[in-house]
Amino acid sequence: MYEKAIYISGVLNSLAEDLDIPESKYLEAKKRYEAVGDWLGKEGTVLSRYIPEIYPQGSFCLGTVVKPIDRDVYDIDLVCFLSELQKENTTQAGLKQMVGDRLKENDRYKKLLDKEGRRCWTLEYANEFHMDILPSIADDELLTRDVLHKDAILITDKKKIENGDANWPKSNPKGYATWFLAKQADIFQTFKKELAESIEKNVEDVPDYKVRTPLQRAIQILKRHRDVFFLNNNKENKPISIIITTLSANLYSGQDNVFNAIYDILNNLNKEMLIREERYYIPNPANLDENFADKWNENPVLSKAFFNWVNNAKNVFCDNVLQKKNEMEMGKVLNESLGFPIDKKVPQEIKSTPVYIKTNNRQNTQPWQDK
């Protein structure tokens, strides 16, 4: 079983790498959004007074990017944070417009701008990136300013604006990322060190984005499996990434290979743990008032779709693949269920040293035999 698990992990790692954003694209995206940041914050402009800052959020920031299954573009989610603008001095509409106007002052961005989104401005870099820019200001009503909450923000919502609702929606992408990275902090350092050794560099010289932990890989694989599962049916009800990411990180407990991580995440996931007071409750760890499963409570189809998908994933990863007798068959199951050609199975070499689990002799037992 150990060999199987290691082999499966190798295949999964190699598939996840295919789904991930390649380094060149990652650096390109970074360059692009930093340029946007420079433009927004250019001295002498209206916006520059509020010291705008651009930072990534979501999968790009968490290292869990999965290339869309039906398009050849990467989704990059960005926050445009105006640190020096207070709620009292603006409105949701005002903030949204201010950022939009400044983008439109640039001929290039004007051309790239998609029609106004509910919360974001979107720059469409054809065949490359789909960049969502989320205008935001600081949440000044924070009760706690600990590391998880100090970066909470207020964002805009077009629907609220149209309905004349002045309540600002809240979000906290930095806090979420802090929470997520803490969940994998130890294994991250281990993997970073191993990577540094393998490319003969100092740990400090290895950028974080090059490291992928079993948790990050597991999330990529699960998201991809979801994309394949909902590709041609029930697409509108497919579970949102933040739910998969949050549950995975919560259920991850330091497994050192991706297969074991996925196995435990799926195996330990159960309906009861997602229910509180007879409602589905998957809180945002950085803002407990936010329930990622809110929509499930309005629309039971969503929770049903989620558990259908979990059961299918369980069948594949916790059962089916382990029953296969040889590497070819295991590769086939994995490739097929993740939407790859069935013979694509070049597993990555996995450096794994099993831990011999220390147990102390307390019972002083002796084997026996009947006759």
Next chain:
Amino acid sequence: MNLVERQFVDLRKKYQYLYKRNDQSSTIITGTIFFDYNNIKDEYEIEINVTTNYPKTIPLVCETKGKIPKDWHHNGKYFCLETPFRVWVIFRKQETLLNFVDNLIVPYLASYSYFKNTGDSSKEHPHGARGVLDDYKKCFNVKDDLLAFKLLRILTEGDYRGHVSCPCGSGENLRKCHGKCIHTIVLDDRFKDFDFMQDYLRIGILLKDDNIIFDPSEYTTKKVLNYLERIKKNPRQKWGY
């Protein structure tokens, strides 16, 4: 999540290469165990059969890669982890899969590794009734075969009475003499369902063969006869743990 599923979650926290699948009537936990037990480091591929009436029925364990020969402490294809009594004692102390693996399976596997490396089998029980008897002697803290058998008879009959005289012949009350060793077992509810009778019978036969007991009828109570009658009617009933 049912009991086995919950216990399996805990088991996997420690043993990362054990996986489970469902068979018709049982859950099969299978995988690789890496252990470092009293400085013996080794690995085995095992399969644990957890039946639906677990934890009432204690799981059976076997190996899947044939590292351990079948004539080394096996009962058919399954491991003889310990004497039935000792398996019961250890498992009933904490009825979890983790306890079962930690304190029964791993020590068993380590014993084989030790034997394979050293050729020393002194750390194993003698086979059959002798091993069982030795274990009771250790448990009752007595040296004499017949005395251990007589104490076991009290457990088998379930008729512990503190004021009768002790079977060791000291003239003291049982309560003040060897009764101390068995009274905790009498009081412990966990032994209520343990089949002392099969051990009593196999040791009785051994002692008769060894000419320690000359007159078996002395020890053949009504309960023994009933038991034998039941076995006769249901010969396929296996003597498990």
